[in-house]
Amino acid sequence: xxxxxxxxxxxxxxxxxxxxxxxxxxxxxxxxxxxxxxxxxxxxxxxxxxxxxxxxxxxxxxxxxxxxxxxxxxxxxxxxxxxxxxxxxxxxxxxxxxxxxxxxxxxxxxxxxxxxxxxxxxxxxxxxxxxxxxxxxxxxxxxxxxxxxxxxxxxxxxxxxxxxxxxxxxxxxxxxxxxxxxxxxxxxxxxxxxxxxxxxxxxxxxxxxxxxxxxxxxxxxxxxxxxxxxxxxxxxxxxxxxxxxxxxxxxxxxxxxxxxxxxxxxxxxxxxxxxxxxxxxxxxxxxxxxxxxxxxxxxxxxxxxxxxxxxxxxxxxxxxxxxxxxxxxxxxxxxxxxxxxxxxxxxxxxxxxxxxxxxxxxxxxxxxxxx
Numbered sequence: 262x263x264x265x266x267x268x269x270x271x272x273x274x275x276x277x278x279x280x281x282x283x284x285x286x287x288x289x290x291x292x293x294x295x296x297x298x299x300x301x302x303x304x305x306x307x308x309x310x311x312x313x314x315x316x317x318x319x320x321x322x323x324x325x326x327x328x329x330x331x332x333x334x335x336x337x338x339x340x341x342x343x344x345x346x347x348x349x350x351x352x353x354x355x356x357x358x359x360x361x362x363x364x365x366x367x368x369x370x371x372x373x374x375x376x377x378x379x380x381x382x383x384x385x386x387x388x389x390x391x392x393x394x395x396x397x398x399x400x401x402x403x404x405x406x407x408x409x410x411x412x413x414x415x416x417x418x419x420x421x422x423x424x425x426x427x428x429x430x431x432x433x434x435x436x437x438x439x440x441x442x443x444x445x446x447x448x449x450x451x452x453x454x455x456x457x458x459x460x461x462x463x464x465x466x467x468x469x470x471x472x473x474x475x476x477x478x479x480x481x482x483x484x485x486x487x488x489x490x491x492x493x494x495x496x497x498x499x500x501x502x503x504x505x506x507x508x509x510x511x512x513x514x515x516x517x518x519x520x521x522x523x524x525x526x527x528x529x530x531x532x533x534x535x536x537x538x539x540x541x542x543x544x545x546x547x548x549x550x551x552x553x554x555x556x557x558x559x560x561x562x563x564x565x566x567x568x569x570x571x572x573x574x575x576x577x578x579x580x581x582x583x584x585x586x587x588x589x590x591x592x593x594x595x596x597x598x599x600x601x602x603x604x605x606x607x608x609x610x611x612x613x614x615x616x617x618x619x620x621x622x623x624x625x626x627x628x629x630x631x632x
Contacts, residue, residue: 296326342372358382363396370403384417411566447531457487461533471539477585530555558605575608
């Protein structure tokens with residue numbers, strides 16, 4: 262089968278590009294695949310991070326792609342659709358995660374002359390605006406089938422498009438970060454004190470991810486707890502730093518407020534006892550896939566798909582509310598019973614067998630064949 266993938270690829274960086282690179286690599290084992298990339302993914306005003314692009318020290322693996330689509334320039338929509346159409350694919354696969362992409366991807370889906378499938382990270386974004394639903398409805402109306410990765414995204418899809426043809430395929434594991442380091446070595450690399458209970462908050466720092474909730478939860482934890490915060494802030498870090506400065510245990514918080522390049526990811530997960538996802542809202546989380554790879558259990562909130570994809574699978578435990586008291590209670594419970602950790606790790610090892618890229622891509626193409 263000839264498959265065109267239209268989404269973000271190298272030199273764009275981040276979890277979406279990593280997902281697409283893994284999907285491209287796996288699909289390419291059995292199919293003729295070509296990557297069509299963004300020439301410009303977002304205007305700078307819509308991107309509060311430091312950069313959208315790979316920097317020289319990121320050590321990202323280059324991906325060959327055709328960069329055509331400028332989402333802010335409608336003249337490139339037809340150009341991109343024409344280039345894909347001239348390649349004559351049997352299937353177009355697109356990632357979708359925010360309504361900014363709806364006009365461009367919706368137009369292209371309608372003008373490529375082949376079946377289309379979208380892998381939906383979100384249907385409605387975490388930070389909602391009045392135009393999200395109408396734009397997303399336009400996008401959904403041009404696509405033949407949809408892959409969701411959590412029950413909550415499936416529900417959002419069907420709320421906007423009740424007749425949508427869809428399949429639920431859990432988020433595959435990221436496995437390109439290398440092997441786990443010895444804990445003591447990882448702690449030395451991060452400047453951590455040995456013998457502590459290490460909590461990890463990892464990934465882009467955005468309001469909905471609740472880092473402030475975790476910091477307040479940390480306020481009353483005993484002195485044998487240590488918190489690692491690793492990720493680039495979207496916007497100012499000032500409000501988080503103010504909380505840190507107010508904490509009696511601020512010396513036990515290590516902050517790495519930068520984009521974490523692939524070769525450094527394993528240091529953080531190798532040092533961690535548990536990953537904490539204190540999210541205010543969620544669908545699924547790519548961070549959970551990294552945590553699975555390194556066999557680190559999780560503490561998550563009962564939002565979106567986190568309970569069904571983590572709590573119900575036994576790979577972590579669930580706080581009923583996204584507030585400091587609930588998060589603190591589950592942290593204390595996790596460390597109070599070694600059986601919880603052992604059960605979570607055993608469940609993660611079982612999930613690792615299920616969540617392969619080979620299975621994800623095989624089921625995606627099998628679904629596409631039914632459209």
